[in-house]
Amino acid sequence: MTSPNFSVIANLETIVNPVTGDRMTILHPSHQSQGNYAKIRFDLPPGAKGSPLHYHTEMDETFTVIEGCLEMEVGQKGNRRTLQPGESLHVPPGMHHSFCNASDDWVTFMTENLPAAGFEQFIRGMYGLAIDGKVNSEGMPTNLLQFAMLLKLSDTIPVGIRAILFSSIINTLVWVAQVCDVDDSLVKYWR
16 A cells, blocks of 8 residues: 555564554564464654554464563553563463553564454554544544444454453444444455
């Protein structure tokens, strides 16, 4: 794609989120492993909020810092850990986690995701919606049905909401989105 928010470097695709300033580079796309694995490099600007505390029911995630410091909240709320360059943290399914860049410098880190197809689609969708101006000032989709579909794809459950209640709400919103063909508005971001 030819856009100031997309670039390909040595066959690697880098996408810039114009709202948050985050950059992601797909190092190993999930389609190369039939959706089983993806490796993505993220660059977060100083003060980037990253993600709120959440967990995944099936996905394993490993965070490895390349440059800068990545602040993570792992396990219980308030249990913070700062990863330095070269340090990794494995987050198994069910473990609560969040990350941010609390420093005054950029942080670069990689994630390895297993399985990964839905996660890569989620990230591509979130960045794509931001590029298209369809997110709020914090980078969250303004269309609730699109957001529900992306959350479902990513196997992401926010901490603080009972999983059964969250799943019921998301599944209902996804059903409405499918009936209204909202899913068609997202597919362009990962095809």
